[in-house]
Amino acid sequence: MKKKYSFLMVLLLVFGMILAACSGSNSSSGEDPGNSNELDFISILTGGTGGTYYPLGGAFANIISEETGIETNAETSGASAENMTTLKNGDAEIAFSQTDISSYAVDGTMMFEGDPVENIQAIGTLYPETIQIVTTEKSGIKSVEDLKGKKVSVGAPGSGTALNAEQILEVHGLTFDDIKKQDLAFDESTAGIQDGTIDAAFVTAGTPTGAVEGLAATEDIVIVPIEKDKIEALIEKYPFYVEDEVKSGTYGLEEKVATVAVQAMLVVRDDLSEDLVYNITKALFENMDGVQHAKAELIKAENALKGVGIEVHPGALKYFDEIGVSAE
Known part of the structure; x- marks a missing residue:
């Protein structure tokens, strides 16, 4: 009788452990879509x-x-x-x-x-991270097409800004071969514009951007606009872009400037x-x-x-x- 009782207790204990293991596995798997707190x-x-x-x-x-x-x-x-x-x-x-x-x-x-x-x-x-094509009044650059043959910074090598520049040039029928490409960080770009070693720079950042504000303190800033049809072509091919603008008053601009942005x-x-x-x-x-x-x-x-x-x-x-x- 004692042996039968002991055997029954062992069976109950083993069965209980199996149930506990199954329950624990289900509760920790994170597969229950109704459990919004599956993470600690x-x-x-x-x-x-x-x-x-x-x-x-x-x-x-x-x-x-x-x-x-x-x-x-x-x-x-x-x-x-x-x-x-x-x-x-x-x-x-x-x-x-x-x-x-x-x-x-x-x-x-x-x-x-x-x-x-x-x-x-x-x-x-x-929020938008605005693509700003920065130059000055004295450069004479008024459009993206005017960048052809100019010394233009497109951002640091391998940066998102460089890809933005390449894609914007593309919808205007241009490539990096059409400009004298410079691979400079934002502060280096604005310093280059100020000392005349480059003509323009692509800057992808929230506005106002500190490096560009610094340039605006000594130069009459121009943000080169992107025309409506080119914006539409860009967004159609690269849907992560959105329409954006640099507001009037930014960098001393008298009018808002149409452009595009990627977003955070x-x-x-x-x-x-x-x-x-x-x-x-x-x-x-x-x-x-x-x-x-x-x-x-x-x-x-x-x-x-x-x-x-x-x-x-x-x-x-x-x-x-x-x-x-x-x-x-």
Whole structure:
């Protein structure tokens, strides 16, 4: 009798362990789409501490932590391209990026040639990073076509600015072979314009840009416009661009200047649940008024699907559908 009792107890113990193991496996897999808290920690990749991504990322991390209960932290990084690779490797959950860089990552082109990032989707765009073609009144340059034969800085080698310059020249029937290309950072570019060693420069940055403001203190600045038909052609071929303008008064300009912009955006790993990404998206866009950064006033849900350029995560789409925002 004692042996039978012991054997029964062993069977019950083994059965209980099997049930516990199955239950534990299901609860930790993160496969339950209704469980919005399947993560204990979220990492947001930003950029360098001196840029815009890092302070915004810190504010976003605080919002996500408070609204979802999931500990969230902003991490410094090498910004857009590095961030896409880190998400690909599964070493973070959310990242800042420029829209064009995210598109290159998904398509496996440019710096991601032959090595696409296949596990990312968008939360939404944030604010414009304006392409400014900077020159001075004394240069005589009034149009993109006027850049032909001129010494023009297109940004640092391999930079997003260089790709912007190449694509804008392309829709105007020009290539780098048509200009005397210089590969200079923004401050080097404006210094070159000031001392006369170059004629113009492409600058991709939020306006007003410090380096250009410095130039405007000593020179009469011209921002070369992009004509409407060329803007439309550019956006048709490269949908991560959006129409933009440099406002009158910026750099002492008397009139606004038409141009284009890529945008800063938030990208997320596609294996995060719909509920989790919905909650993150809702938390961010409904608490932006508490973010103490100048760019926060530009971040609006109604603009978040403009120029995204990659697939939007279903959780983010659920939120935008809920509030009546759709891609144009």
